[in-house]
Amino acid sequence: MADTTPWMKVFPNALAITNPGWFVNSALLIVSTGALLFAQPDAGREAGKLETLRLMDSRAARFKELSRRLWENPELSFEEFKSSSLLAAELRAAGFGVTTNVAAIPTAFVAEWGTGKPVVAVLGEYDALPELSQHPIPERKALVTGGAGHGCGHNLLGAAGAFAAIMAKDHLQSRGMGGTVRFYGCPxxxxxxxxxxxxxxxAFKDCDVALTWHPDDRNEPGMRSTLANQGAYFRFHGAAAHAGRAPEKGRSALDAVMVMTHAVELLREHVPQATRVHYIITQGGTAANVVPELAEIRLTARHPDAAELDKVWSRIIKCAEAGALATETRLELELSSGLANVVPNDALAAIFERNMRLVGGVVYTPEERAFAVKLRATLPSDTLPPLELAGLIQPIQTETTSWSTDVGDVSWNLPTGEIRAAAFVPGVAAHTWQSTACAGMGIGQKAMIVAAKTLALTAIDLFHDPSQVEAARRSFDKILAGKKYISRLPPNAKPELKKTR
Ligand SMILES: [Zn+2]
Ligand SMILES: [Zn+2]
Structure with a gap:
């Protein structure tokens, strides 16, 4: 029964008709007037969506509170034990079956409800960032000095995803509809x-569509493409020596890092315009009077096109080899991260846009407005967009953005749609103390509800109208044009569960 057409699910009595004449007449009417085929279920669907919005208003406080609990307990990547437990518990209480330890990661889980097709996934994240601890106030004040904070708003991201999945499930359940709702707890x-x-x-093998969102300083229904990236640790091994007494006996690993970074800086002039290269020196010796035996640099390169990135990457490796050659040290290369660019999906963006316009943007109370004005006073005034941006829904944007996300890899595997909602005061960038403050108070929480509603309505649309799932698949096939997904994860890579950051 799970795969019956949607109008049959909405009107199950149509399967138990005892008057054959009525049935034949009805069938003829349906066949002869195709437009009528979806007229009744569409009306039911739209009413159901409005009902979902009303229900979500009545349950919003619970999920705002959940997001706040996540915010108060910021946990770094792969350490999201309490955060993943809180979200999994909420989904379990709502009737979802929960599989934990997905991919042998203790903080990864999948919650599932329902049976059959389509399988619609909502993705959630919940990790925080180091050193962004912050009170939910418009001035810099750490809650815990040097502590972590939700500067990317993933506390909102996770809570909204769970809320949307639960509401999509309630919609299916109340109407006896088939289909599978999943929430992916992504650490x-x-x-x-x-x-x-x-x-x-x-974990995504039998999924038809993935939906997600990300906090931003504006509301965008479409998903822009991002940059593919590749990261690695470049480690140089030299020979220690007394820097004053016997420098000729030393081979400086730090010198190798300096030759490499100089070569990388020269390389910048000769790479495609859209390339990004950035690095930090993670080890550079311990004492000025000891020739450093070990030095390490962590470097990331990005480009919108994975093939171009590969070309730049091979040249960066030559810069590192030059460092080792010039200083008579040994290079050790350890790949760290590597992400695919995001594959946008026109069909999903169109559904998102309709639903986001129905939901509306973020409307501030006078207190929230005062918070926003004060927070914006901490930013350079020449970069500030209008404050009213929070209440508007942007048209679908198509230009590529310059960050990277692991949602990109999901989008190479199945049709994926992402929206952005104005959790941060317009002008506030993610990964700042200002964004951490927003993610812990009313403005962030309101955007979380905008996102949850838009995600829930979009999932409901996909369950009612399988042709939209097919349209998303066509959009996916068209943009990839036969290109195959290649994971940038090294073949034997294990999750960096214990790695020092
Ligand atoms: Zn982030
Ligand atoms: Zn993020």
Whole structure:
């Protein structure tokens, strides 16, 4: 029964007709007037969506509270033990079956309800960032000095995804409809590419569509493409020596890092315009009077096109080899992260846009407006967009953005749609103390409800109208044009569960 047409699910009595004449007449009417085929279920669907919005208003406080509990307990990548437990418990209480330890990651889980097709997934993240601890106030004040904070708003991301999945499930259940709702508890988006491990473990194999969102300073229904990236630790091994007494006996690993970074800086002039290269020196010796035996640099390169990125990457490796050659040290290369660019999906963006316009943007109370004005006073005034941006729904944007996300890898495996909602005051960038403050108070929580509603309505649309799932698949096939997904995760890579960041 799970795969019967939607109008039969909505009107199950149609399967138990005892008057054959009525049935034949009705069937003829339906065949002869195709437009009528979906007229009744569409009316039911629209009413159901409005009912879902009303229900979500009545339950919003619970999920705002959940997001706040996540915010108060910021956990770094792969350490999201309490956060993943809180979300899994909420889904379990709502009737979902929960599988934990997905891909052998203790903080990854999949919650599922229902049977049959389509399988619609909502993705959630919940990891925080180091050193962004912050009170929910418009001035810099850490809750815990040096502590972690939800500067990317993943506390909102996770809570909204769970809320949307639960509401889509309630809609199916109340109407006796078939289909499967899943919530993917995805750890380590910030640092560890959790979704790549989940993909490799086959967690997305039978999924038809994935829906997600991300906090931003505006409301966008479409998903822009992002940059593919590749990261690695470049480690140089030299020979220690007394820097004053016997420098000629030393081979400086730090010198190798300096030659490499100089070569990388020269390389910048000769790479395609859209390339990004950035690095930190993670080890550079311990004492000025000891020639450093070990030095390490962590470097990331990005480009919108994975093939172009590969070309740049091979040249960066030559820069590293040059460092080792010039200083007579040994290079050790350890790939760390590598993400695919996002594959946008026109069909899903169109459904998102309709639903987001129905839901509306973020409307501030006078207190929230005062918070926003004060927070914006901490930013350079020449970069500020209008405050009213929070209440508007942007048209679908198509240009590529310059960040990377592991949602990109999911989008290479199945049709994926992502929206953005104005959780941060317009002008506030993610990964800042200002964004951490927003994610812990009313403005962030309102955007979370905008996102949850838009995701829930879109899932409901997909369950009612399987042709939209097929349209999403066509959009996916068209943009990839036969290109195959290649994971940038090294073949034997294990999740960096214990890695020092
Ligand atoms: Zn982030
Ligand atoms: Zn993020």
């Amino acid at each position: 380590a988006e910030e640092n560890g590419a959790g979704k790549l491990h989940m993909i490799r473990a086959g």
